[in-house]
Amino acid sequence: MAKKQKTHEWKPKRIVSVLGVAAAIFGVTQYFGYREAEAFKRGESFYDGTQCLSSWDGSPRNLVFAVEDKLKDPDSFQHIETRYNNADPKKIVVRMEYRARNSFGGYVVETAYGELDKNNCKVLRAW
Structure with missing residues (x-):
């Protein structure tokens, strides 16, 4: 068959x-x-600015790089929390809290503020 x-x-x-x-x-x-x-x-920007934040811990990567450049021990950087406001059509305002080692070897908690461009996530201003 x-x-x-x-x-x-x-x-x-x-x-x-x-x-x-x-x-x-x-x-x-x-x-x-x-x-x-x-x-x-x-x-205006089509993006809402959240693409600038890490999906892992919510940190704004470009602002983290800017902060690490100014630290005495960049390897000691630890992200704690990020809050943002994206009401402006062209930029996102970010408040990032982090922990890092100071000159005496102890860890201190600091806050960094920044403005990021919504289109390309570049740091426009950091303080």
Whole structure:
């Protein structure tokens, strides 16, 4: 008895569902691209600034680098907490609390403030 070979048929329902998913994905990407372009025309940022914060501990990486450059012992830096305000359309204002070793070898808690550009996460100002 000969084995019956399986034939792969494309059923109309499968074709329609694949085309529907592709159209939905295309529509979503076009919508977000349009929103980003419109925000750019208005001189605003499409991003809300949270992409500048680490998904691991919430620290703003570029501000961490700026703070570590000024520490006596950069390896002793420990992030504690970050709070931010993204009400401004072009920048995000960040308050970062951290712990680091001082000249005497003891750890002290300090606070750093900074303004980051929402588009590219560069530090505009730090104090």
